[in-house]
Amino acid sequence: MADALLGPAEIRELAARLGVAPTKKLGQNFLHDPNTIRRIVAAAGLRPDDVALEVGPGLGSLTLGLVGAVAHVHAVEIDPKLAEALPSTVTAPNLTVHPADAMRVRAADFDPAPTMLVANLPYNVAVPVVLTLLAELPTLRGGLVMVQKEVADRLTAGPGSKVYGVPSVKLAWYADAKPAGKVPPAVFWPVPNVDSGLVSFSRRRPPAGDIDRSDVFAVVDAAFAQRRKTLRAALAGWAGSPDRAEKVLVAAGISPQERGEMLTVEQFTAIAAAAKLSAVGGKLSASDRQPEEVDS
Structure with a gap:
C-alpha cells in the first residue's frame, strides 16, 4: 500500500x-x-x-x-x-x-x-x-x-x-x-x-424507547438556542410557556433551574418522553392551549 x-x-x-x-x-x-x-x-x-x-x-x-x-x-x-x-x-x-x-x-x-x-x-x-x-x-x-x-x-x-x-x-x-x-x-x-x-x-442503540428522534432533537435545539438560560426559560417557547416547561422538566426528574449544557442525551430523551405524556412540545390540543396559541 x-x-x-x-x-x-x-x-x-x-x-x-x-x-x-x-x-x-x-x-x-x-x-x-x-x-x-x-x-x-x-x-x-x-x-x-x-x-x-x-x-x-x-x-x-x-x-x-x-x-x-x-x-x-x-x-x-x-x-x-x-x-x-x-x-x-x-x-x-x-x-x-x-x-x-x-x-x-x-x-x-x-x-x-x-x-x-x-x-x-x-x-x-x-x-x-x-x-x-x-x-x-x-x-x-x-x-x-x-x-x-x-x-x-x-x-x-x-x-x-x-x-x-x-x-x-x-x-x-x-x-x-x-x-x-x-x-x-x-x-x-x-x-x-x-x-x-x-x-x-x-x-450505539438510541436511548429512545418509543420516542421519535425528531422529538428529542427539538428539545435539544430549544435548550441550546439560549444556552445561558435555565431550562425553564429556554424551553418555554417549545413547551408553550415557562410553567409548562417546568411541569415537563419536573416530570422528567430534571431541575427547571438546570441548563442544557449539563444534560446527557438520555436526559433530553426523558424530557421528550415527559412532554409526550403531558401533550406539550408542539403536541398540545387546541383546547389545551391559551387562546392566542390556537392555530388560525
Whole structure:
C-alpha cells in the first residue's frame, strides 16, 4: 500500500493534469501525507470484510489507503471533475465512485451496504454530513472522520464542557464518540489555517424507547438556542410557556433551574418522553392551549 499512496509532488502533479484547483466553496484541502493516511486507516479499526464509505475523496489520497484495507469502498464526490477522474487514480476493482452530494444520498444508492464511515470531511459541512449519514445508513457500525479540530472537540464533548452543544448531543444519540488525535495543517494542500482532529465513533442503540428522534432533537435545539438560560426559560417557547416547561422538566426528574449544557442525551430523551405524556412540545390540543396559541 505504501508505494501507491500520494505525496505532495504527486498531488500537485495530478491536480495540474486535471486542471483542478482546490476551492473554499467545497471545503477542499487535499491530504498529501502517506503517514497520515496510514494513521487514519489504522485508527479506523477496519475489518477486511468492512465496506467503507468515504465522503469527499478529492484526488484519492485516502481512497488509495482504504481500498487495500476493506472489501469495498464507496467514494461520494460532489465535484464532477474529481469524481470522473478518481477511477483513473485508484484503479481498484473494489471501488465504486458516486458523483453525488453526501447530504442527499440514500441507503438504496449503496451496494454492498456501507459498514464504516472513513473520511476527510469538508470543514463547512462536517457535522450535518455525519449526522445525516448516521440517520440514513443504519448499516454503519462506526467510523473515523477528520474534521476541523474545533469541530472535533464539539463532537466529542461531554456534559458540562464549554464546547458541549447540539452536535455533541445529536452525535451521542447515534454513537459513542471519542477524540482520536490531532492532525497538523502541513499535511494538506492548500495548508489550512487551523488544526484538524480525528473523531472515532461506534454506533450505539438510541436511548429512545418509543420516542421519535425528531422529538428529542427539538428539545435539544430549544435548550441550546439560549444556552445561558435555565431550562425553564429556554424551553418555554417549545413547551408553550415557562410553567409548562417546568411541569415537563419536573416530570422528567430534571431541575427547571438546570441548563442544557449539563444534560446527557438520555436526559433530553426523558424530557421528550415527559412532554409526550403531558401533550406539550408542539403536541398540545387546541383546547389545551391559551387562546392566542390556537392555530388560525
